[in-house]
Amino acid sequence: MQLNQLATFFSHVETQLEVAPDEVRRLFHGRGQCWPGLEQLTCDWLQGQLIVNVFKPVDDEFLSQLKQGLTTLSQSDVWRQKQGRTILLQHRYSDGAPSEVLLGEFDPRPVVVESGLKYQLDIGRNQNFGLFLDMRLGRDWVKANAKQANVLNLFAYTCGFSVSAIAGGADQVVNVDMARSSLNKGRENHQLNGHNINQVRFLGHDIFKSWGKIKKSGPYDMIIIDPPSFQKGSFALTKDYQKILRRLPDLLTDNGQVLACVNSPAVDCSFLIDGMAQEAPELTYVERLENPPEFADINEQASLKCLVFKN
Known part of the structure; x- marks a missing residue:
């Protein structure tokens, strides 16, 4: 990364923090390759806590200037206006993604809000903190389309889609994931939002052995x-x-919808569109959902792909 580009990083973070709603948000997304010299930096705002991730080793001078700039940010008007409390620097290139608290007292399990819904995060123990922020508009789509629906959420993780579906009026959500610990966090997320857990099922199974x-x-x-x-x-x-795609016709209602997602830069939208045409030709491609603007990518086909299909 380039030391002379750090001023751009801080300027953008401060601007985005100023306009951010009182919700969890990514403020800087270097991984989208839109910021030359800053490709290995991200910055997330967790409603009072600022989490900066470095994805590749940097030299001592870069690290020193990064920390100094974050200290300066913590003394700004916008930091005070947004009631900033903590700055955490995570070294994602090292085993265990070790963290440094640069300011304040770090809360490893904050409850944050996204689109009016609450989520319990878990920062520092794993590389992912429990909510993929680039999927915000996907969760919004589920909430907008789930009324009176029977919903199947495969690879449910911490059940963000499930929370959105119940909030949108779904009759039932069935969450399937091998990691029971993640499903337990999903149960917590539903409880945080006052949902009726009787409408939600949590199946800790291998999907391919549980059809x-x-x-x-x-x-x-x-x-x-x-x-x-x-x-x-x-x-x-x-x-x-x-x-999975070939199982869909047997699982869907006549007018059922599928939200098929893939976040690998190694494949583009045709991976899903062609795969569906081959494995489940009864389903029709409808649209690709937009990604949040803060996750701009120089190559849209390399970024998150969320495609809607209809039976």
Whole structure:
């Protein structure tokens, strides 16, 4: 990364912080390659806590200037206006993503708000803190389309889509994920929002070994597929996604919708469109959802892809 570009980073962070709503937001997304010399930096605002991530090793001078600039930011008017409390620097290139608290007292389990809904985060223990911020408009779409729907949420993680679906009036959501600990956090997220847990099911199963159980709760009006790009021993994108697509016709209602997502830069939209045409030709491609503007990418096909299909 380039030391002489740090001024651009701080200027953009301060500008975005000033206009950010009182919700969780990404303020700077270097990973989208739109900021030359700053490709390995991100900055997230967690409603009082600023989390800066460095994804590759940098020299001592760059690190020193980065910390000095963050200290200066903490003395600004906008920091006071937004009631900033804490600045955390995470070294994502090192094992365990070690963190440094540069300012204030760090809260590792804050509750944040996105689109009016509450989520419990868990920062520092894993590289991901429990809510993928680039999926905000996907969750908004689910909320807007879930009224009276029976929803299947595959690779549910901490159940962000499920929270959005129940908030949007879904009758039932079935969440499936191998990680029971993530599903437990999903249960917490529903409880934070005062949802009726009787409307939500949490299945800690391997999806590919559980189609019988999954089908019992169907047919579904909405199916959400948001897998990891790769998970050792359980999911490989180019090999396993098709196995899910071919199951969709048996799981969907006649007018059911599918939100199929992929976040690997190695594939473009045609991976999903062509895959659906081959494995589930009954389903029609409708649209690709926009990504949040703060996640601008120099190559839109390399960024998050959320595609809507209809039966």
